[in-house]
Amino acid sequence: MTSYSIGLNDYLNRLNDAHYNQNGQGVAMLLSFRQSHVMSDHLIIEKPERAVGNIIYAPMDDVVLAHLKVVKGYHQSNVLDMWRAQTTMVAAVARFMTESKEENWMLPMMNTVVLELRLQSISADAESVRVDSTKPGELLEKTADSLMTCFRVCAADTRSGEAESKRWGLLYLVNQFFKIYFKINKLNLCKPMIRAIESLSFKDQYPLSQLITYKYYTGRKAMFDSDFATANTALSFAFQRCHQRSHKNKRRILIYLLPVKMLIGYIPKKSLLLKYNLKEFMDLVTAVQHGDIRLLNSTLLRYERFFIAAGIYLILEKLKSVAYRNLFKKVYVIKKNHQLDISVFVQAFKWMHMEDVGAEEIECLLANMIYEGKIKGYISHAHKKLVVSKANPFPPIAA
Template identity: 35%
Template sequence: MNGLAENRLKMAAEGYANRMRSLNDYFTTLDKLLDAEDWDKAEIAGKLLSVHGPHSTHAFLQVDRLGTQRNRPFIREDAFDAIAVLHLQVLYDIHVDKNYESAYDVHTQIMRKFTEEILRKWKDCNWFLPIFYQLCTDLRNTAKMADELGGLDEDRDSSYYEQCASFIMESYRACITDARDVSISKKIAILNMTNQLFRIYFKVLNNVIKINKLNLLTPLIRTIDNSENLQRAFSMADKVTYNYFLGRNAMFDSNLPLAERSLSYAFRNCPTECATNKRLVLIYLIPVKMFLGHMPNPSVLRKYKLEEFIEVVEAVKVGNLAQLDAALATHEDFFIQCGIFLMLEKLRTITFRNLFKRVSLILGKNQIPLDAFLVCLRHLGVHDVDADELACIVANLIAQNKIKGYISHAHQKLVISKKEPFPELRSSS
């Protein structure tokens, strides 16, 4: 969903919420939306079943242990009626009782109810999936609240945030076996659920709990890759999100071609008005592009408020190690927070390669004394690289096919190929 569509949905949900004056209004509104059995109406209903929905601050909806149909309309579908009642309990736990652990526990009941009574039992329809997507998002939100606001229990083996993955996987299993036509199949939900799991496994709570189970998503990724018949049914919003996470995962696996392909897709298809999301994609796409030899234009970095990269890019381009180290030190907090600091440090290899290329062009010959590189390094303020370490760096660049040539140890020279001595970085990745 693009930014404009999301805004329209938000405004529609706010319109319904603003007209509510009582508990009866809430149930009547939900009943009418659900009775339509329509995807667009289900999106609005999802907002009205969200912990952060426009209705959530209404005091008359923050109800403890409602659990009865007396004195209120009844949503005609029993499963949705039970889900709505449980949802109001979650609102009470969050806004009144401030019991975030209870809010999470109740929301897990909502997930179980939806999976068992709707995903598994309702055949030949999938119009309700927008509600399910919102419930999955709120499962993560309530889990995060329970961890961050409820306090971590040292006796627990894992965080609530990590635990909530199991509920999404349970729902995933209920959908993946639906072999009906795409127009009514619940299988189209697998991309959204995979994105939910990506978010969980990439998340770091309180800088303490680190969840590193991305390998569990390998079979899910393989399933999506093999689901060509579903590609048109997946929403563009979900495809952009998926490629963003897939690209990040590939980046950390050092699969740079896949990382570039996925992140470029996410950036290209992210709506122009979603500048914040495009900036987020660029944070990971820029290092990948740099490793492949494509240096971003400073104007693009300024447009998306990523000035932290400007000095890094300039240092790598000209082969200035001291400038690179200084730039990384200056913006260390930002790069660490984004999770790319260690990857940017590896740009030292590319920086060395670019420096050696400049020296070879200046000297204009294919036999270059290693001392010439040392002189340049000293001139640039790099004093922690001696002759032995320099030889190791050059040898590694040759092994990585970033330089074509060999070291003549007898003459202490780098002998480079007369044809394409410094191959394109893309070809060596």
């Protein structure tokens, strides 16, 4: 009998065998709406409670009954019913884990159930907005509340370093929270999640795939907090350890890593941009490297939609400071003098077709860079000159 035509009793017996043998992966597959058994019409009966109760024992029976409701919602193409049933299923899994105090074999089942609730919540939220006029993101927030029941169960397991500890399920849960919070733009809710993981003594022993996802999101969070050193470390970890064949994922990481790298003084190679088809960054890199403010502004305008959609437009605006520094450094190299008239910088801006930038604005820019340590020197207002240090006047940009 194929999974497409599996009968209810046969399905329940297979699930019971996997449960009895504590086969976490097997149970997870049989409780996933992405597996082929969901296609079977034989799993759709009006009142499945008796059939389930005869084969599946509590508290697993509640999990299975909820899954059968998900299957029914799938056959009826009702994404809201699927989401409601999956929410009930997550709560049932949390109760099951609570009663199984000394075991964690069911973590693969938990991972599958919480992942699928998050996936269902995306289409269910859109449908709820259309049908019930709810606010966008409302069902996603409720989904996060549901996942919190599993999070509390895992976090409450005090056997933090033991192989049987449910805390081994925390990182997968945290990554699901990240995906929801980033989607509804509530990044402040990520902080307690990050603290929970960073406090674990075994946090570096999680599966690499989970660590890469965690570093990707914590890197993005640090970037938005203007903590570019932390962002660089986290995003670099994610990019370097992401599988070479995961071209799409590596490109996604680079969209956030590249601005961070440039803000701390690194210029990406053109070959890297070509390899990952990041044409949007080509002129941006050139503009920053050569201090071409006009090119930088035109590039931000040309790819504005892409940068806004990625959530990095305001971060890229900060690159203007780096471009200004590189322009001022270029003037210094040309003049070969540690005393530079402010008028020289005014002329440089005119070369960039930025005639509206006057001496006062340039003095302000220079003063900020001196304060930030990007230029070593001082401004002589009496003589309208920039006086730079004879030793390393333009030090490397610090993170």
